[in-house]
Amino acid sequence: MSRSPRRATALLLACVLLPPLTAASCGHEPSGVTVGTAGRGTVDEIVEASGAVTARAAGTVTSPAEGTLAELRVEAGDRVRKGQVVAVVDSPAAQKRLDSAAEALDAASGGGVPAGGGTAGFVAARQRTDANADKAFAEAREAAAAITDEALRKVLLAQLAAAREQYAAVSEAAAAAVRSLDRGVASVSQAVSALSAAQRVQARQAYELAEAAVDALTLRAPVSGVVQLGGTGATGSPSLTDLIANADPAAATTGTAQAPLPGVDVAVPEGATVGTGTAILTVVDTAALGVAAEVDETDVLLVKPGGTGTVELDAAAGATYEAKVRAVDLLPTTSARGGVSYRVRLSLGKGKYADGTAAPDPRPGMSAIVRLRVRQATDAVTVPAGAVQSSDGRDVVWADRGGKAERVPVTLGVQGEDVVQVVTGLDAGQRIVVAGADQVSAGQDLP
Structure with a gap:
């Protein structure tokens, strides 16, 4: 039975309900055919996607005309209100x-x-x-x-x-x-x-x-938030084209934009000459952080507004943040590899480490792995995913009938990576092949 590699189960209560002889199906490599019993428990179906932390809003304040930055009334890290005067340009x-x-x-x-x-x-x-x-x-x-x-x-x-x-x-x-x-x-x-x-x-x-x-020319904060001097562009090492432009004396008269030199602050200081569109500062609203995740087209129909999930950040290893789906975009995005995905927007809650201590607040742009709980079955009949086979277009398991293997068609419900829900065809406690099902044939003696 094929399943999306992006899905994983978050809660595997069924494993603890199985007899000891089925331990191989709950994480240990099976040796030959193993018989256990269908369990009863909770199964969460998870859609996994990569994403990034987002700010609620951000706005870059630029010079509306050529002139001089006469006043810069804020510093990096200052909190400002929307409409507050942050700079004045003399043109x-x-x-x-x-x-x-x-x-x-x-x-x-x-x-x-x-x-x-x-x-x-x-x-x-x-x-x-x-x-x-x-x-x-x-x-x-x-x-x-x-x-x-x-x-x-x-x-x-x-x-x-x-x-x-x-x-x-x-x-x-x-x-x-x-x-x-x-x-x-x-x-x-x-x-x-x-x-x-x-x-x-x-x-x-x-x-x-x-x-x-x-x-x-009196520049005001476009949103409430924290001040970051300069624009939002990357300030890494300049390219060869940038270096050539900086070395060309004609660039100053032709209006060619010059890249910042390594080791030089890109912020525009008070009294500096500015041109139309020069980025003076950026205000970032971090009052309510979110996450934008790219969910594959094979999974996106399972994601609904209001759904919940968890977020893990590369920057905060071991911490887990709660998240809630705000919206699912209607139009797709195409990845560099040609796959189709849809952007899912989530609200990001506070995070905790495994010991219960509070995790740090993330910053916009940080890489994230999102795990969305799209379906859940409680008090359900469960079997290990490896117990389910596909035969003639149907899902089947091998049941123990008087010590002999018998193929039993089943209907699956919520599907995790390790444990799946069986809606019809089996009852809890029924003996089945839980490992090595591909080695079983009808009528075969079972251990």
């Missing part, structure tokens, strides 16, 4: 855009559109206004895209979308006024008024978007 370019937008807003608020030049002059003025609006929108979109705080980025993009919609309305009104002027339906003053309104809206929106970009 002359962003401040210059805000100053220019303020000047344009003052100019648009103080005067109207010259009436000279006829319809062509109005068309040219409207086109310049549209071009200025497009430039402001593009700069705002670029600034928003560089922000890693998802909530703040959504706010800025929503502000940008609303500004576009509002400007589109006033621009179309100005265009309609110019067309009416060309047909002689509207007066010059009406066209001037409509175009002036469009210019004022454009200038005000450009200012507000530039102001939002400057406000975004």
